[in-house]
Each structure stands twice: as C-alpha cells, then as structure tokens.
Amino acid sequence: MNLNGIKNIIFDLGGVILDIDYNLTVQAFEKLGIPNFKEQYSKMSQSDLFDNIETGKISPEEFRNLIREVAQKELTDTQIDTAWNALILHIPEHRITILERLKKQFRTFLLSNTNKIHYDDYTAVIQRENGISGLDHLFEKTYLSHEMGLRKPDPEIFKVVLRENNLTAEETLFIDDSPQHIESAKSIGINAYHLDNVDIKMLFG
Numbered sequence: 001m002n003l004n005g006i007k008n009i010i011f012d013l014g015g016v017i018l019d020i021d022y023n024l025t026v027q028a029f030e031k032l033g034i035p036n037f038k039e040q041y042s043k044m045s046q047s048d049l050f051d052n053i054e055t056g057k058i059s060p061e062e063f064r065n066l067i068r069e070v071a072q073k074e075l076t077d078t079q080i081d082t083a084w085n086a087l088i089l090h091i092p093e094h095r096i097t098i099l100e101r102l103k104k105q106f107r108t109f110l111l112s113n114t115n116k117i118h119y120d121d122y123t124a125v126i127q128r129e130n131g132i133s134g135l136d137h138l139f140e141k142t143y144l145s146h147e148m149g150l151r152k153p154d155p156e157i158f159k160v161v162l163r164e165n166n167l168t169a170e171e172t173l174f175i176d177d178s179p180q181h182i183e184s185a186k187s188i189g190i191n192a193y194h195l196d197n198v199d200i201k202m203l204f205g
Helices: 022-031 048-054 060-071 077-084 093-105 116-130 155-164 179-187
Strands: 008-011 107-112 141-144 172-176 191-194
Touching: 022 077, 048 060, 060 077, 060 116, 077 116, 093 107, 107 155, 141 155, 155 179, 172 179, 179 191
Parallel strands: 008 107, 008 172, 107 141, 172 191
Antiparallel strands: none
C-alpha cells in the first residue's frame, strides 16, 4: 500500500481488527424463533431498530423489548444478548502488534458502528483472550457510534473525527470492510481502502 503523504489512519473495528460473522447472529436469532431476521439485519442494510441502538437512540433495555415484540415471544435478556453477540469472534494477536507499531508512525483512530451490548461483550472477549482491558490504548482516540449519536455511512461522522483532531482529509486513510462506508469517506476527500476478506497484515506486514 502506498502511504506517501498519509499522516493519519482511521480504522473500522468489526471485519478489520475484530473478526466477526454476521451470519452467526442471523442464525442465532432465527433459532430463537425470528424466521425473517435476515431480512431485517445484514451487513449492507439494517432496519431502524438496529440503526437506533447503534446511534444510542434506544437503550439496551428498549432494544431487548423491541426484539421480544418482533419475536412475539418471551425471551430472556441473556437469550437476546447471546444471539446479538454471536457475530463477535476474536482479535488475532498479530493485529494488536501491528496497531501498536502503527501508532508510533501515524496518528491512529478507531471509528466503529457499535452499541453498548456489543461493546461490553467484545471488551470481555479482548480481556479474556488478549489480556488487555480494551482497545483505547491502541489509538489516539476511539469513536463509537452509540456514544456519538451518528453512524457510518453518514459523512458527518467522518467530519467529526477530522474536525476534533485537526486532521486533513487528504492526509488521512480510512480502512473499512463495508463498501458504503468507503464511498462515504471518499465523498469528503478521505483516502479510503476497502478491506475485502484480507487481513491488515497484508497491508502493513
């Protein structure tokens, strides 16, 4: 990858740093009795229910109650959280090493569409499997959609990161696995790389 002129790197989380599998969440909810779940939730398109929890417009408690309405059955909080978190897998150790190295060379940031339920779960996974308390120390700053009230691909979310950190778009690289997020970043002048079934070690060694 040509990094000439790049001073800042913004990383997506799921599918870039954290291994995820959306199909596992779809399958888990379908097992709970929501046969049309795949129509409501996918990597490319989400219903308002999922947009709202990822922008903090609804609480985890409200989300769970709405899931119960969709399912039309009494599901426990644990059943819902376990299904919702099924997509969360692992962070290979080499990615942490790469991020630690890149932070010394570039200004690095995390920008993730996520929610409180997922945040709590992947933080526990990272603690258990990687022995670190979270991801904050790997970046200059982390930006999470449910805390910002914005989510990708809204161009405003990128503008916030640029503005708050005095970053120049032309000197910034954004790495994400979702094409719609890549196009949004490009629309405001950010260099963007679509990471499609490739590990970041292929980009940075």
